[in-house]
Amino acid sequence: QVQLVQSGSELKKPGASVKVSCKASGYTFTSSAVNWVRQAPGQGLEWMGWINTNTGNPTYAQGFTGRFVFSLDTSVSTAYLQISSLKVEDTAVYYCAISTTGTTQFDYWGQGTLVTVSS
């Protein structure tokens, strides 16, 4: 069965960097793009963008350029989200999600990774 397993919670200080992983199993990793979604505490879902798992080409949504980097290691079927120069307002749960139909529906989600930024 399809599974997306994310790395554990992180506590970081402002200005530091964090790298969140999303390990896929149960399907061919390169057959589905990986999307990233942010959810700040008590807030709604916010799409951050996606990465093409065939080419490695990332697409970032407005508001997620500059400090946010999507990457892949196809040898271990894993996608990564790196955030640099962390700010307190980056505190959120970050989800990876995929569509198995080639559309923008998200059939499968990771369990989420809580990133807390606090001094």
Place this chain on the structure above:
Amino acid sequence: SYELTQPPSVSVSPGQTARITCSGDALAKQYAYWYQQKPGQAPVLVIYKDSERPSGIPERFSGSSSGTTVTLTVSGVQAEDEADYYCQSADSSDSVLFGGGTKLTVL
């Protein structure tokens, strides 16, 4: 820019029907998807392509579309349906849009 608008909250008694709307210009040309999210859990797809139900989702969940508004209907609401519900679509450049979410409270 495109936006999707949902009511912040909907409340119903058990056994009644809950209707959650989502409005936005993008919905006139793009499909809508609905997710259920319970506290501390990842979202779960409950409706795709406006009105299709994934396998494993109870029949009491249904979706409909009319112009720039889509509606998620939960018939015979049960206590376990209490959750946040998000609509999702895409704009003309395939950028994903989420609605602000609706908290369904079962009284």
